[in-house]
Amino acid sequence: MTITTLFLFLFSFLIHRPCIFAFPQNPEVSALFAFKQSCSSDPGSSLASWNLTTDPCNDTWKGVTCRNGHVDRLILEGLSLVCHVGPLTDLPYLSVLSLKKNSFTGPVIGLDLAMWRPHLKLLYLSHNQFTGPFPHAILALRHLRRLDLAGNRLSGLIPPQIGNLLPNLFTLRLENNHFSGEIPMSIAKMAYLSDLNLSYNRLEGKIPPRLFSFPQSSFFGNHELCGDPLQHNCSNRNFTSDPAVVSRRERNKWVGIVVIAAALAALVVILVLTVAAVLCFKKKRKKGQLGNVNQGTAKKVQETETGEVMVFFEGCEEFTMEELMRGSAEMLGRGVVGTTYRVVMEGRGGDKGVVVKRVRRERRKEEEATERKVLEQMGGWRHPNVAGLRSYYSSADELLLVFDFVHNGSLYDILHRNRGPGRIPISWSTRLKLALDAARGLAYLLGESKSNNISHQHLTSSNILVDSNFNALISDFSLLTLTSQPLLYSPQSSDVYNFGVVLLEILTGRTTEDGMVDLPKWVQTVVREEWTSEVFDVELWGCKDMEDEMVALLQIAMLCASKEPKDRPKMTVVCKMIEEIRDRGSRSRSRSRSSQSPSLTFESSPCLSEDTPTLTSS
Structure with a gap:
């Protein structure tokens, strides 16, 4: 064979077999191409762009997205593909996988998902034809946030330990399968779970109490399920047909009655002793003291014959109305309640002065008692x-409310004023602290006002103040009840909704004044099927190490801003959820602080006993 003939042979070989030389050292490309070759049906030729002569990270392969040169996302939805999932388990950097609405078949339980553990967060396999039991390998994906296996043919029990092994799930969708048995109690331990659907399976037994807050639609189609929120009564139901179990229950019933009777007798004795001790101790307690919260009482009341009243509460230095009127006043703004001034009285309060709100109201005689209350x-x-x-000062046609002056203005000012060059960005840890402070303040106020159904009615970032230590303070709570304008009854759940909008402002850096009437709807539009970093404030884009915390707070915000009031959590629950984000973030950063770049190291110090860094936005 001549040299020319050999050259032509090799040239022809290279043209017809380019795959041998295309990206030979990239196992991710090999995994993707092995997946393509496993497909027995691709009716739309959707994977035709998967060509080994091209780079999948140059946005030329359909559904493939890369980050830092590695395959990060694979989105192949509604393509009627019939392929084997196995080759995709060799993608070690995959964080998002969506194969929903295809025609994948066979069991998932045999797959080795070890390579997905470090990064996979979103897994959508819904509306296919997968069979077999729940794939237990998924329980090892500790970073998983969303799991959607709905609309398949999976059967057997839902793993009892699912809530313990996947505690960070936001979404768990198992509807329209053949799962049987009871709902695992561990699901109720998922602190961030906001999207749960177990409908149309073969589940039985009582719904765990902590899942009562989810809508009925989450449990429909399971005829043997009972309890809230379903209307099926659990009384007189045996949730097992095993005779041995039923017999054991009957025997244990009488044992239980005897034990309960003895316990009740002991409890009566304990209660008697406890009541006696409380009555003795009650005389020594300071009225209203509870941890860091102290109830104030009126210190002094000044009342004239003409009906003018000036009341000073605990912690306020007394002054006269004349002194207040003589002080230098600076108007801070006008709002729905009235006009707000900063007043510095000569010789009182130093340079800070006080804040005076002049409330718009036309009080009728019969309203005096209610207003004073x-x-x-x-x-x-x-x-x-x-x-x-x-x-406060009250007369027939005037109502002045006096508050402490707060140095840093409002949360709105901190987040939105002076955007652009020269602005000092507000760090993630500071934003999280402000969110937790505001949640605690609102939870306290709603708890204190629950008996008479008072609510804020106008909670925005403008009436959340920020003091010199960067503590957030709720202001203007219930002030609308003092105005002359007619108000519709505003349930406390509306305050929870508005707090969710405030959280979205903290996360996105946007306001409802940015041409968007509905900030939650805008976030849903951007996020669509998954939580993406594009929704966050540009000032937070450098905080990649805290993205999990940001995503968790985003979930809480959307839960608070749920369309249906019954789906919104209590503010006490919101506080606990935000505290959990803070605590887990603090533990994580303390473990890795020595290896972090200084620009990404933030101190989170929301506790009142700790020193809080003073940050000033210019």
């Missing part, structure tokens, strides 16, 4: 995250 209640609020009322 509301003001007395406001003066009794004492909490580190509440801007407490210090004093």
